Amino acid sequence: MRTLPFAEWTSYASGHAARVDVLLADHLERRKRREAHPVEDFLFTYYPTRPNQLRVWHPGPGVRLEGGAAYEGRRGYVVEDGTASLDPAEVERRTDSIKWIRALLSATLDRQPQFGCFGLHEWAMVYRTPEVRHAAWPLRLGAEGTDQVVESHKIGCSHFDAFRFFTTPARPLNTLQPTRESQPALEQGGCLHANMDLYKWAAKLMPFTPSSLLLACFELARDIRTLDMRASPYDLAALGYTPVRIETPDGKAEYTAAQRTFANRARPLRRQLAALCEELLG
Template structure:
């Protein structure tokens, strides 16, 4: 997470040289004001040292502790998490060719929509990847837009998630 990073070279060390859309002070103020609400195990593990000290809606204060995927991921993740919805495609594709290609295709559609919102809401100027669309989560209007779109994605992903779980059960049983 790009919150008080150890290096001032945030573009090249985090996102391949993309310039920031907002400066680090805006990022810090946004996090300081609202805390963190991320529940995805991989994102939590990537927080900077200072980011790990910020109260998190899922963890309290993470304290940079090691998380166990088998224990913590089912406990922490929720259906609105964009990164959990990206993972639907990862897990669907791992079962190829044992599951229906329609599940894989639907999981890909959800993942693409989730990634587009994730990139649009990032602190980087990533408009080249989103057609110029930006979700300015550092302001109230942007947070409302993010939440609305996140809930839309959650609605679409729930049915895909249920189908994927059933497919896993069918393969394993």
């Protein structure tokens, strides 16, 4: 356990908040205008963490904050004699959740990444249906062309939270039938959504997650989401997104190369989150 003086930790907290403000500036401006964005809104609609929650700086386990009255009443903290620290009772209350997250992260670390999905999960979400998720944006190949791409490829989505959004006719086309219960047995580190979800697990582990780790996971999720939608069936050229044409050999190669880069970025973050779980449970 180490204790940070007030001047030191408030400097870290201010720097963190300023970094978050830069990262979220465009999103918050659009929100004021009530302007939807099919790519960037995902991090704030699918994931439950709010911008004001991201701005709060958390030091992580083993740190006390002198003059930490600002943390009085915050979930997961205790303040004694003006010094704030994480509350051990909060860890005990959340032990089952921490164990589940640890098991998922550890199993994924031990599993060989797969790089042959080509982002077809997004295509399977609009297969043979007029009710697409981003109705304001056209399908790049039209409905018929999109359906042909799905039907001409082998779909092997291993991620339950992507698979559950498949249309009814697309679900039997998947070589796997993921469930929430089978998630630890199927999750693998090549999957874009599994790597985006590192942000979800980092946020779920707050306030135990050091804010530097949380923002690293957030930035990874943001970058992956961009590839996810560039490789999707939607035409987002008007927003400045060049499509990754996964229906072509060149597009497949481009997607796979980016997927490998993201897997390499995700692996050390996944390892850090697993180690955090171990530390909390230990």
